[in-house]
Amino acid sequence: SLRPSIYYRPINPTDLDRLEQIHRDIFPIKYESEFFQSAVNGIGIVSWAAVDRSRPDGHSDALIGFVTAKFVLAKDSEIDDLIRYDSLKEEETLIYILTLGVVETYRNHGIAMSLISEVIKYASGLSMCRGVYLHVIAHNNPAICLYKRLMFRCVRRLNGFYLIKRQHFDAFLFVYFLNGS
Ligand code: ACO
Known part of the structure; x- marks a missing residue:
């Protein structure tokens, strides 16, 4: 078979159906159509797509993979106590990763690693950005290993954070500190 040649680009409106489909296929949580509209139109959401040019x-x-994220003000975030920021600088921000996924046949090729690296590279270039953070369900070993490998730090375990089919599941909160935080 051909060796895949993976390319990364922003998500755009032509990705709408595919983005929704992959979310439905791989996440146990239902996302609203408003979320997908915002993602493909870049309204309050930054995102990267992975495609296979070959x-x-x-x-x-x-799309064969994606990451979506949004800006959160550091002072309003749930990790404001962990961030070394100047409380007078109202505009200091964090990037919160909303969703990350790679379609099954393309897994274990380093695509998720590259997608998260894109987010970190982007965040590092923003002088007001203090870090990148996310939640992951406590039993998701592939994702947890990925974030640890990328030097994210696990800072909290949140009891019953996710509610899926009337059952509660714990979450881990991972943070990648940036720009002196
Ligand atoms: N078991 C253990 N570790 C794994 C696994 C696995 N099955 N898959 C990836 N990893 C870890 C490893 O440390 C790996 O590095 P290594 O192979 O050099 O040891 C590292 O992650 C990078 O692997 P990638 O190949 O970049 O990961 P991949 O492209 O396969 O995507 C992902 C990983 C996104 C977790 C994928 O399995 C997936 O889409 N799962 C379903 C959706 C999901 O769980 N998304 C994350 C939820 S959290 C959130 O969205 C904020």
């Missing part, structure tokens, strides 16, 4: 049949620009 894919035939006109699928060379179709």
Whole structure:
């Protein structure tokens, strides 16, 4: 088989159906259509897509992975106590990763690693950005290993954070500190 040649680009409106489909396939949580609209139109959401340029049949620009994130003011975030920031600088921010996914047949090729690296690279270039953080369900070993490998720090375990089919699950809170935090 052909060796995949993976390329990273922003998510755009042509990705809408595919983005929704992959979220439905791989997450146990239902996301509202408003979330997908905001993601593909870049309204309050920054995102990256992974595509396989070597894919035939006109699928060379179709999503095979994605990461979506949003800005949160450091002072309003749940980790304000962990961030060394200047309380007078109202505009200091954090980036919160909303969703990350890679379609099953493309896993274990380092694509998630590259997607998260894109987020960190982007955040590092913003002088007002103090870090990148996210929640992950406590039993998601692949994702937890990924964040640890990328030097995220696990700072909290949140009891019953997720409610899925009327059952509560704990979450870990991971942070990648930036710019002196
Ligand atoms: N078991 C253990 N560690 C794993 C696994 C696994 N199955 N998969 C990835 N990792 C870890 C490893 O440390 C790996 O590095 P290594 O292979 O050099 O040891 C590292 O992650 C990077 O692996 P990638 O190949 O970059 O990861 P991949 O592209 O396969 O995507 C992902 C990983 C996103 C977790 C994928 O399995 C997936 O889409 N899962 C379903 C959706 C999901 O769980 N998303 C994350 C939820 S958290 C959130 O969205 C904020």
